[in-house]
Amino acid sequence: MLNGIRPDPDSPNLVVGIVGAGTMGRGIAQIAVLAGAQVRLADSCEGAAMTAREQLLATFGKLVEKGRLAKADAAAAGERIHACDTLEELDGCHLVIEAIIEDLVAKKALFSALERIVGAEAILATNTSSLSVTAIAAGLKRPERVAGFHFFNPVPLMKIVEVIGGLLTAPDTIKYMIALGTHWGHTAVQAKDTPGFIVNHAGRGYGTEGMRLLEEGVTTFFTLDKILHDCAGFRLGPCELLDLTGLDVSHPVMESIYHQYYEEPRFRPQGLTRQMLSAGVLGKKVGHGFYRYDAEGKKAVIPDDAPSTTLPPSVWLSRARPALAERILGLIRQSGVPLEEGERPSNNALCIVTALGDDATACCVREGLDAHRTVAVETLFDLTRRRVVMTTPATDPVYCQMARGLFATDGAAVSVIRDSSGLVTQRVVALIINIACDIAQQGIAEPDDIDHAVKLGLGYPYGPLAWGNQLGADIVMTILTNLLEQTGDPRYRPSPWLKRRAGLGLSLHHKEV
Numbered sequence: 001m002l003n004g005i006r007p008d009p010d011s012p013n014l015v016v017g018i019v020g021a022g023t024m025g026r027g028i029a030q031i032a033v034l035a036g037a038q039v040r041l042a043d044s045c046e047g048a049a050m051t052a053r054e055q056l057l058a059t060f061g062k063l064v065e066k067g068r069l070a071k072a073d074a075a076a077a078g079e080r081i082h083a084c085d086t087l088e089e090l091d092g093c094h095l096v097i098e099a100i101i102e103d104l105v106a107k108k109a110l111f112s113a114l115e116r117i118v119g120a121e122a123i124l125a126t127n128t129s130s131l132s133v134t135a136i137a138a139g140l141k142r143p144e145r146v147a148g149f150h151f152f153n154p155v156p157l158m159k160i161v162e163v164i165g166g167l168l169t170a171p172d173t174i175k176y177m178i179a180l181g182t183h184w185g186h187t188a189v190q191a192k193d194t195p196g197f198i199v200n201h202a203g204r205g206y207g208t209e210g211m212r213l214l215e216e217g218v219t220t221f222f223t224l225d226k227i228l229h230d231c232a233g234f235r236l237g238p239c240e241l242l243d244l245t246g247l248d249v250s251h252p253v254m255e256s257i258y259h260q261y262y263e264e265p266r267f268r269p270q271g272l273t274r275q276m277l278s279a280g281v282l283g284k285k286v287g288h289g290f291y292r293y294d295a296e297g298k299k300a301v302i303p304d305d306a307p308s309t310t311l312p313p314s315v316w317l318s319r320a321r322p323a324l325a326e327r328i329l330g331l332i333r334q335s336g337v338p339l340e341e342g343e344r345p346s347n348n349a350l351c352i353v354t355a356l357g358d359d360a361t362a363c364c365v366r367e368g369l370d371a372h373r374t375v376a377v378e379t380l381f382d383l384t385r386r387r388v389v390m391t392t393p394a395t396d397p398v399y400c401q402m403a404r405g406l407f408a409t410d411g412a413a414v415s416v417i418r419d420s421s422g423l424v425t426q427r428v429v430a431l432i433i434n435i436a437c438d439i440a441q442q443g444i445a446e447p448d449d450i451d452h453a454v455k456l457g458l459g460y461p462y463g464p465l466a467w468g469n470q471l472g473a474d475i476v477m478t479i480l481t482n483l484l485e486q487t488g489d490p491r492y493r494p495s496p497w498l499k500r501r502a503g504l505g506l507s508l509h510h511k512e513v
C-alpha cells in the first residue's frame with residue numbers, strides 16, 4: 001500500500017474507472033487491464049462503453065494471433081473489463097480517469113458528479129491535454145485528490161505519461177500516479193500545471209520556427225522538411241508533421257498556448273497556418289496540406305533539383321570560426337578543388353563562411369568579402385546526407401552553382417537557401433533547446449524528465465537539454481544571441497537557465513542544490 005488505503009498499482013484488487021470510451025479512454029483501458037487492474041468503462045453515449053469493450057477484446061485477439069499475448073491472459077483481461085450503463089457503477093473504484101470531451105465545464109461537472117459516487121480516498125485523474133488541472137479541480141470538496149494523467153495517442157505505443165499536480169494536489173496523489181504509470185509500462189514524468197505541461201510546451205518551437213522560416217521566404221516547405229530530417233534527424237519535417245496532425249487541430253493549439261502564456265513571443269504562431277486553415281487546406285485528412293496526398297493517403301514526393309556539376313576554380317574558407325571551418329575541411333579537400341591557404345581570397349575564388357546564428361551577409365560584411373562570390377554553409381549538424389548552402393542577397397547564381405557542385409562531389413544532396421540568421425537547423429534546434437531551458441528554469445519539470453518526455457512524446461532524436469550539451473551550451477548561447485541581435489525579436493532571447501550554465505561551463509542537466 002502506498003498510502004495505506006488504495007491497493008498498490010500492481011494489486012489485482014485495484015479497480016480503475018475510465019470515463020470516456022473514445023480513442024484515449026480505450027487506449028488507457030487497454031494498458032490498465034493488461035497490467036492486471038480491473039477496469040470499469042463508462043461513457044455518456046449509450047452503447048459506447050460496450051462497443052469499446054468489444055473493440056478491446058478484438059485487439060487482444062489480434063495480439064494473441066501475433067504471439068504478443070497468451071490466450072489465457074487475453075481471456076482473463078477480457079473478464080476484467082466491465083462496461084457500465086451508468087456512472088453510478090463506478091462506486092467502489094479506487095481511481096477514476098476521465099478521457100471525455102476537452103471542455104472545462106463538462107469535465108468539472110463530471111468530477112463533481114464523481115465526487116458523490118466514489119469513496120473519499122479515490123483519486124480523480126484527468127487526461128486533459130490543454131486544460132488546467134487546477135481549474136478542473138476548483139470547487140471540488142477534495143481537490144487534493146485530483147491530478148493530471150496525460151497520455152499520448154496511441155496510448156499503448158506512446159510510452160510516456162505526464163503526471164500533473166494542480167495547485168492543491170497532494171504529494172501522495174502524485175506519488176501514487178507516478179507509481180501507477182510506471183507499473184502500466186510507461187515512463188511517468190512529473191510536471192507542474194502549466195499550459196502544454198512538458199511535451200506540448202516543449203514542442204512549440206518546432207512548428208512555429210518552421211513556419212517563420214517559410215514566411216521569411218528562406219526556403220520552400222519541402223526543402224525545410226528535408227533539411228530538418230536529413231541534417232538534424234527529426235523523423236518528420238514540420239510541414240509533414242502539421243499535415244499529419246491536421247491544421248484544424250494544430251493551429252488552434254498553437255494559438256491557445258501562445259495566448260495562455262500571455263503572448264510569449266517564443267510561441268508566436270504565423271499567419272500562414274491560419275490562412276491554410278481558413279482555406280480548408282488542413283493536411284493529409286483532406287488530401288491537401290503543404291503536400292498533396294493520393295486516395296490511399298500517400299504523400300507526393302518532391303525530388304531535389306538535379307545536382308550541379310559546376311566546380312569553382314578555387315575555394316577560400318573563412319577561418320573566423322576555426323572549429324566550424326574544421327568540420328567542412330575534409331569535404332572541400334575530397335572534392336579535388338584547390339583550397340586557398342592565403343589570409344584573403346584570390347580574385348575568382350568561391351568564398352565560404354561559417355554562420356553561427358548570424359547570416360551570410362553579416363559574415364561577409366564583417367570579413368570584408370565580395371558578396372557576389374560568398375556563401376555560408378551549415379557546419380553544426382550531420383553533413384553525411386545533405387549540405388546546406390546559404391546565399392547572400394548579392395551572391396552570383398554562377399557562384400551558387402559552384403557551391404552546389406563543390407558539396408555534391410561525393411553524391412550528397414545540396415540544398416540552397418536564402419539568407420537567414422542561423423540558417424535553418426541552428427535556428428530551429430536552438431529555439432527548441434531554449435524553450436526546454438525555460439521549462440527547467442520555471443521548475444515545470446526536472447531536466448531528465450524534460451528530456452524523457454520530449455524524446456518519447458515527440459520522437460525528437462535527442463532530449464533538448466542533452467542536445468544542448470552535445471552542441472555546447474556556449475554555442476547555443478551564441479546562436480541565440482546573434483539571432484536576437486540580427487532580428488531584434490525577443491523570441492530568441494536566451495533563457496536564464498542556458499545563460500548561467502553556459503557562462504559557468506555547466507551541463508544543462510545541472511540542478512541547483
Ligand code: NAD
Nearest residue numbers: 020021022023024043044045099100101102128129151153
Ligand atoms: P474522443 O472523442 O475519441 O472520445 C471522447 C469520449 O467521451 C466519447 O466516447 C464521448 O461519447 C465521451 N463523452 C463526451 N462527454 C462525456 C461526458 N460528459 N461524460 C461521459 N462521456 C463523455 O476523444 P479522445 O481523443 O479520446 O480525447 C479524450 C480526452 O483526451 C480529451 O480531453 C483530449 O483532449 C485528451 N487527449 C486526446 C489525445 C488525442 O490524441 N486524441 C491525446 C491526449 C489527450
